[in-house]
Amino acid sequence: MQNSFMGKKERTKFELFKSIVFSKSGLSFNDLLLKYGLTKSTLSRYLHELVQEVEEAFEEKVQLSQNVQTGLYQIETQEAYSIGYLIDYLHLFYVEKSGVFFILDVLLKKRYISIEAMALDLHMSSSSVYKQLRELKQMVAPFGGKISFNQLTSPLTGNEIGIRLFSFFSYWSVFKSTEFDNKNYPESWLELKEFEGYFDHASSLSESQKAKLRFIQLITLKRALWQKNYIEPSKEFLADIAYFDNKDMELLPLLKNLLTNEQYQKERALLVYATRGLIYNLDSLETKKKIVQDYQQSSLEIAAYTTKLMSEVQKEFKLDYTEEGFTNFYFYLLILLIYIKHINMDISGYYKNGLSFLPMIDYNEVNENILQRIAEIVGRQDFYPKINKQSLPGVMAILSLTIYSGIYLNKKLGYIQICVIFNNSLILADNIKKAILDVYNQERIIFTNDVMAADLVISDSYEAVAPQTEHFYFDEQLNPEQWKQMLDVINQIFYRTIF
Numbered sequence: 001m002q003n004s005f006m007g008k009k010e011r012t013k014f015e016l017f018k019s020i021v022f023s024k025s026g027l028s029f030n031d032l033l034l035k036y037g038l039t040k041s042t043l044s045r046y047l048h049e050l051v052q053e054v055e056e057a058f059e060e061k062v063q064l065s066q067n068v069q070t071g072l073y074q075i076e077t078q079e080a081y082s083i084g085y086l087i088d089y090l091h092l093f094y095v096e097k098s099g100v101f102f103i104l105d106v107l108l109k110k111r112y113i114s115i116e117a118m119a120l121d122l123h124m125s126s127s128s129v130y131k132q133l134r135e136l137k138q139m140v141a142p143f144g145g146k147i148s149f150n151q152l153t154s155p156l157t158g159n160e161i162g163i164r165l166f167s168f169f170s171y172w173s174v175f176k177s178t179e180f181d182n183k184n185y186p187e188s189w190l191e192l193k194e195f196e197g198y199f200d201h202a203s204s205l206s207e208s209q210k211a212k213l214r215f216i217q218l219i220t221l222k223r224a225l226w227q228k229n230y231i232e233p234s235k236e237f238l239a240d241i242a243y244f245d246n247k248d249m250e251l252l253p254l255l256k257n258l259l260t261n262e263q264y265q266k267e268r269a270l271l272v273y274a275t276r277g278l279i280y281n282l283d284s285l286e287t288k289k290k291i292v293q294d295y296q297q298s299s300l301e302i303a304a305y306t307t308k309l310m311s312e313v314q315k316e317f318k319l320d321y322t323e324e325g326f327t328n329f330y331f332y333l334l335i336l337l338i339y340i341k342h343i344n345m346d347i348s349g350y351y352k353n354g355l356s357f358l359p360m361i362d363y364n365e366v367n368e369n370i371l372q373r374i375a376e377i378v379g380r381q382d383f384y385p386k387i388n389k390q391s392l393p394g395v396m397a398i399l400s401l402t403i404y405s406g407i408y409l410n411k412k413l414g415y416i417q418i419c420v421i422f423n424n425s426l427i428l429a430d431n432i433k434k435a436i437l438d439v440y441n442q443e444r445i446i447f448t449n450d451v452m453a454a455d456l457v458i459s460d461s462y463e464a465v466a467p468q469t470e471h472f473y474f475d476e477q478l479n480p481e482q483w484k485q486m487l488d489v490i491n492q493i494f495y496r497t498i499f
Contacts, residue, residue, distance in 0.1 A: 177210075419454035
């Protein structure tokens with residue numbers, strides 16, 4: 001992650017930790033040496049420091065140790081922690097030691113008249129504060145923000161929507177759903193009932209969804225109420241997001257009571273639009289359909305952009321849109337195109353693994369061709385020349401991934417043919433078939449008796465099969481590992497047919 005608030009050394013140690021956590025049986029020194037290209041002395045020093053820092057971060061409840069017998073580095077825990085917990089908390093541990101995030105956190109909580117005054121209050125040298133501020137300025141610049149000590153309210157000035165986005169992504173990338181220091185905020189600012197109650201799935205939101213909502217609420221209240229920094233969206237922007245506010249419900253009464261009605265309506269309009277672009281699955285399919293239909297029936301330019309782009313994608317990739325697939329694709333594409341039209345900032349640096357397609361698909365010639373065709377379609381759109389050149393690479397990556405995902409949502413998947421032959425126990429062949437149907441979508445599995453027509457042959461004996469046919473040799477029916485391996489083979493075939 002480009003904007004991780006960690007120094008290069010801490011980022012490397014964090015990546016080492018993640019690799020060890022994700023390994024099932026641990027990793028050797030040589031494994032890590034090859035993966036990260038470090039010198040032996042550097043890797044040895046980093047691992048030594050990592051052992052101590054893991055103990056410190058988790059208060060000795062988690063240890064990184066080297067197995068005496070195997071020499072493998074492994075994670076040992078006193079409690080059953082999830083991988084996500086281990087990774088997020090060590091990430092937080094490193095970030096909290098970061099001078100850059102420390103300075104950002106202080107700037108968002110306090111007001112200083114000068115850098116010298118800030119350095120004095122923090123017991124830091126002015127040169128050290130200057131250094132951290134320089135890096136922070138580089139991070140906020142793509143969001144249209146600046147750092148100034150001449151303002152009466154907040155040292156973060158410039159594009160107000162950009163500053164709020166920067167604040168959200170910064171705090172979310174650091175804390176996620178881990179513990180957040182909220183002592184600087186009134187209790188009423190932490191209560192989410194009114195905010196989350198606006199959305200359909202309020203009663204079943206996860207911890208991460210609630211954490212995102214809380215950051216959005218805190219940032220909005222602080223910027224608007226404490227620091228008197230108000231958003232000023234254009235009339236066209238407000239018109240383009242109007243249909244996202246489709247419920248006659250009170251939203252953040254604190255804002256309504258303390259702002260003018262005009263300013264409150266602007267804040268409300270941005271909140272109901274932006275929150276849907278930042279948090280997954282707040283709305284039911286019925287609500288999404290209503291929003292999509294309102295836009296389709298409107299005369300808005302942004303709706304025409306969305307319809308035209310989806311039509312060209314459908315034609316190019318011969319898609320047969322399902323009702324649900326069309327609704328979801330239109331909904332998310334619309335949110336993104338509004339963002340491109342009116343906000344147009346590159347936020348790709350805050351994606352945890354960057355915006356590489358590698359975690360999602362095999363980046364082979366077929367998929368490279370698909371992404372090239374997507375790029376050509378986008379390049380023909382009326383909105384394309386309006387994308388800021390500086391933000392183009394990041395914006396295009398997000399847009400391409402959204403379109404690729406929309407294609408997948410509406411792609412009619414094929415089926416695989418499986419031939420099962422079991423000679424040692426005749427009834428076991430039917431058991432194997434039932435086990436497969438218990439796991440997989442029955443519409444995508446066809447059992448055949450023709451070995452030569454099958455995509456996969458499962459047998460306890462040698463079979464002559466076609467060159468392209470997979471043959472799984474299944475001869476130990478009481479071995480659970482063989483059942484798992486059989487399902488792994490089916491997974492691999494499905495993966496190839498999907499991507």
